[in-house]
Amino acid sequence: MPQGQPSTVPDDGLTTRQRRNRPLVVVHTGEMKGKSTAAFGLALRAWNQGWPVGVFQFVKSAKWKVGEESALRALGRVHEQTGEGAPVTWHKMGEGWSWIQRPGTESDHAADAREGWEQVKRDLAAQTYRFYVLDEFTYPMKWGWVDVDDVVATLASRPGQQHVVITGRGADPRLVDAADLVVEMTKVKHPMDAGQKGQRGIEW
């Protein structure tokens, strides 16, 4: 964690407090694991601050993020029962986003991704959450399903104090440019190099 004084003081007309509390766009990218995991770790801090957490998982997966989902949902229940922390809402693409019902129909991934993004836009406009995880959202941008310029413009004009964390490989340069904080997870060493496959509790 960086310590001490910022290296420059910007000429942006904001007070230190205003600048400090400016809502952030955070991007976790790179080839290595830890991108989503660190985003869910950040969600723990948001929860503890009493910030409503909204998670949008943008890629359908056989394994999802079951551990993180169970734990964050449990924290949401803690909030319901005791008032500690904050509500947690978890949306998944591909199983049908929770705000739509399309039983029995085969869904189109591109349409699903676009629908998810439209809901994120509505939630940002309504300030539904204070902390958003758009998990693996780089991929629908990369595949052309969601327009990067629309994402950047929406993030730039979002109202209030909403923090947004976007994860996934190959973040678009326009998104990196628009972000306040970008972390790249780099591989140094991975057990699959030694022939080990993923395991329960570690990979999912």
Place this chain on the structure above:
Amino acid sequence: MPQGQPSTVPDDGLTTRQRRNRPLVVVHTGEMKGKSTAAFGLALRAWNQGWPVGVFQFVKSAKWKVGEESALRALGRVHEQTGEGAPVTWHKMGEGWSWIQRPGTESDHAADAREGWEQVKRDLAAQTYRFYVLDEFTYPMKWGWVDVDDVVATLASRPGQQHVVITGRGADPRLVDAADLVVEMTKVKHPMDAGQKGQRGIEW
């Protein structure tokens, strides 16, 4: 996340299942934030697997990791009340490790770090936890307070199925060598570059 087949199949006499379930030493290092955050994100998965989680914070901090601590302690209480998940135990250096009581005495940081490591060794020998976070443990090694060779030997000979995640900058090459999985968090862009200081809910 890596997908598909491992690139090599090792000649180690283990079955795929044995290899898959081999307990891991994971190191999160690098200059950038996300090291501890990702470790606590992994702890969510461990909790969901029903693996007892033990956290050891090795550097005294004005701000600690209050968000993660509150959230993980809340998950520990969920386990106590409902049986869901797993117990969570959180130890802090500098406020006096929880297993010792030294009221009113000024503590010596090097001695505190050594005491913490001795407790970790006892817990590994007793298999007290199944998932360990040794947060910022690279620093006592770097500062010569804890012997790296002892750490590597202890990890190599730990019994059972205990996963250990170590975080902090400047991981010793011997530790990197001993680890199964090493992730480096690299800075791409940070708001402090633009003069912004840390903020509640994001930095702590």
